[in-house]
Amino acid sequence: MIVIDIGNTNTVLGIFLNKKLLKKSRITSTNIKNFEKNLAIFFNSNFKLIKKSKIKICLLSSVVPRLNNLVKKITLKYDIIFFNLNSTNLPFKLxxxxxxxxxxxxxxxxxxxxxxxxxxxxxxxxxxxxxxxxxxxxxxxxxxxxxxxxxxxxxxxxxxxxxxxxxxxxxxxxxxxxxxxxxxxxxxxxxxxxxxxxxxxxxxxxxxxxxxxxxxxxxxxxxxxxxxxxxxxxxxxxxxxxxxxxxxxxx
Structure with missing residues (x-):
């Protein structure tokens, strides 16, 4: 599973296999071109791990809406389900x-x-x-x-x-x-x-x-x-x- 937390200053990306965090990276969120470039680098450099782990879903938490479609675009490229978390689609009763x-x-x-x-x-x-x-x-x-x-x-x-x-x-x-x-x-x-x-x-x-x-x-x-x-x-x-x-x- 890929998890991405987009903050106003930095974005943290992680790859989980079951409960174990196998990979974690941090990129900046402040420049859209750099964000797109570094996002692609993360996915490309971890392609073998993504394929080997049979990752099927990417969970996104974001407070910068203008960056969300860039994540959606790259997950579709890798045939990964994109889920943008918000208060209306929580799968839990909270x-x-x-x-x-x-x-x-x-x-x-x-x-x-x-x-x-x-x-x-x-x-x-x-x-x-x-x-x-x-x-x-x-x-x-x-x-x-x-x-x-x-x-x-x-x-x-x-x-x-x-x-x-x-x-x-x-x-x-x-x-x-x-x-x-x-x-x-x-x-x-x-x-x-x-x-x-x-x-x-x-x-x-x-x-x-x-x-x-x-x-x-x-x-x-x-x-x-x-x-x-x-x-x-x-x-x-x-x-x-x-x-x-x-x-x-x-x-």
Whole structure:
């Protein structure tokens, strides 16, 4: 099974054989020509694996509609069934207290993955273009929050401040830094930790429950050690959710 998660900044592609993730790649989503080129490279370079594994279906989660037809086009070329996940075609009965027309397919996939893991109470923090918080209580998706992501916040700061340069966001022990670069790193690292911990605390207080904290997305590992309560990191949560949905469709 092929699973593809198109985000605003990056796209993650995976190939599953049963429950095992055999292949995982990341390409950019911001340039349509580069996206089409890199998508073709992924399929061409994995042609033997796709054929050997007898892959028959491709599950797509996308928040960039203009890229969806490119995925559909290449799956048809390889004679693979194309399934574009949205709130109206879920093959599961899912209790959702949210505007179904507005909820992202990636958040649906994450929720399916978590419920499948038997975590009836959880908060999913996804560090993507936006940092999203999804709340599941008693196996019901009760809502969430959307906060500006680290990369777009960083890019916005650099774009607006003539003397600041783009740097890599990393773990940093210092809170009070002694250089401009370290000050930016400390501000983003400890600032986002404070935001995430603060929001988690307020969600728990409002919903009156004891959730598992699940971190996912490209930067999850950077923040893991400082998040409370102690979290579980699953970088492939969305892909896993798509796999579970694909298995149900293909049954």
């Amino acid at each position: 209790n959702i207290k949210y505007d179904l027309k507005k909820i992202g397919a990636d958040r649906l996939a994450n929720t399916i993955a978590i419920i499948n893991l038997k975590y009836k109470n959880s908060i999913i923090v996804d560090f993507g273009t936006a940092t999203t918080f999804d709340v599941i209580k008693n196996n019901t998706y009760v809502g969430g929050l959307i906060f500006p992501g680290i990369s777009i916040s960083h890019n916005s700061l650099i774009k607006s401040a003539a003397l600041l340069k783009k740097i890599k966001i990393v773990k940093i022990k210092k809170i009070v830094a002694n250089s401009t670069n370290e000050s930016i790193q400390a501000g983003f690292y400890w600032g986002y930790i404070s935001v995430v911990n603060g929001i988690i605390e307020k969600i728990i207080d409002e919903k009156k429950f004891k959730p598992k904290i699940i971190l996912t997305g490209g930067l999850a590992n950077i923040f893991e050690s400082q998040i409370q309560p102690k979290p579980i990191v699953n970088e492939n949560l969305t892909l896993e959710g798509l796999r579970i949905i694909g298995k149900k469709i293909n049954a």
